Amino acid sequence: MDSDTASKTQNSILEQPNEPLMFEAKTIPLKGIGLVALQDIPQGTLIIRERPLLVARPGAPGALEDFLSSELKKLDKASQRQFLSLHNNFPGKHPFAGIMKTNALPCGSGSEIGAVYPTICRINHSCLPNSQNTWNSDTKIETIFAIRPIKCGEEITIMYDQGGPSTVRQASLKQSFGFKCSCVVCSQPPALLRESDARRSRIQQLDGQIGDPFQMLKSPEKSLKDCHSLLQVLKAEYGAYPGALAARLYYDAFQISIAHGDKTRASIFAEKSYQARLMCEGNETPEVKRVKMLATNPSNHSTFMAYSSKWKNTKKEKFGEDDNEAFERWLFRISN
Ligand SMILES: [Zn+2]
Incomplete structure (x- = not known):
């Protein structure tokens, strides 16, 4: 393992259990970057486990920006670059808070504390997801498991919101993450x-x-x-x-x-x-x-x-x- 690979393993992907790689990051039309399966993935497979880059509570944008700025300075250069390369749906004078708001996943169901991850945050939303994200409060690690069989070439997706009918989901996704959902459910006739x-x-x-x-x-x-x-x-x-x-x-x-x-x-x-x-x-x-x-x-x-x-x-x-x-x-x- 060369030093570059070692630091990558330490900082981002903790474990991709199977060789060859199960997924790649790719540009998805109308969605930006997403993760796409490079092989058929059976239901119940661990796709990735990852430690957070940053963890934060929601707060006023200015205060959150200051907090994230000081936390970001404590990270190594590679991790800082990973954070800054994440998408921001809320451009303006609080870029770090915008990245956090666009990408953070709750640390546990219903938790207001959110975390961002270098790889997991590349996974896009679907109202009929094929994977699930779970926060392990013991190990402080987030996992992604396939909850249904995923075909080679299919995008890996998780669910960001709390469900409900499409109008409620659309409004909540727009407000919390800044995008309009066009998943397989929302785009039905x-x-x-x-x-x-x-x-x-x-x-x-x-x-x-x-x-x-x-x-x-x-x-x-x-x-x-x-x-x-x-x-x-x-x-x-x-x-x-x-x-x-x-x-x-x-x-x-x-x-x-x-x-x-x-x-x-x-x-x-x-x-x-x-x-x-x-x-x-x-x-x-x-x-x-x-x-x-x-x-x-x-x-x-x-x-x-x-x-x-x-x-x-x-x-x-x-x-x-x-x-x-x-x-x-x-x-x-x-x-x-
Ligand atoms: Zn949808």
């Missing part, structure tokens, strides 16, 4: 886009109902039924690869079951959530390790029988291998 919008609104609505603690307490059967409905809508909108949304749904179903003492279903839901997470973020994050532990010991969860013990004597029923539908109805407590 109007009739198909309306159907997609209806599904994405329904996903948000069901998500809200499932998260309602009063429904979970008083009518957990309804909450589980909502989980089952959400699974159907996710399959219709995202096909066979709903990614992190499926992991979250199964985790919600786990919580509903365990709060009423049903260790049998809770264990199955935790296992399904674990398998879905594994595909999106590998086996190293604290969250994935915790869900794996809960699949083995669901009663370790702090809300075990917190709402009631009415489901505590549940036994697993036997289903034939091709009796998936009956198994799903049993799992989600859908009565005939």
Whole structure:
């Protein structure tokens, strides 16, 4: 390894596990630079893991500019060049803050702290992404995993926003990142886009109902039924690869079951959530390790029988291998 390669490994790409290289940075029409797959990449593959160049909280542009300027001075020349070569959708008198705003990814779901990366920040957005970015709070490293099979020549994409119908997504992407989305979902013919919008609104609505603690307490059967409905809508909108949304749904179903003492279903839901997470973020994050532990010991969860013990004597029923539908109805407590 020559010194140039060594410093590159240290500063940017920590690991590209497979040889030859899985992707290259390339100009994408109307989008600037993006990453394009150089080989077929199977679902669940680690594409890249990378340490941040800079980490910052949002703030007034002037104060953020001063903070970034002093942080940037602490970096070596190569890292400074990497930061300055990132795209800025907000040109003006605060160029560092503009680069940060255009490129920063949250350090964890919902975190207001953002980080920029030399390579990961080249990955463009899609409302139907083929990859997922995940922040590991233990290792302070961001990973990108393929959440569906990616064909050689296909652009690698992640999702920047929180979802919802296209008008909401478009407004949020414009405001936060300064671009108009023209992904495969947003550029569908109007009739198909309306159907997609209806599904994405329904996903948000069901998500809200499932998260309602009063429904979970008083009518957990309804909450589980909502989980089952959400699974159907996710399959219709995202096909066979709903990614992190499926992991979250199964985790919600786990919580509903365990709060009423049903260790049998809770264990199955935790296992399904674990398998879905594994595909999106590998086996190293604290969250994935915790869900794996809960699949083995669901009663370790702090809300075990917190709402009631009415489901505590549940036994697993036997289903034939091709009796998936009956198994799903049993799992989600859908009565005939
Ligand atoms: Zn889009």
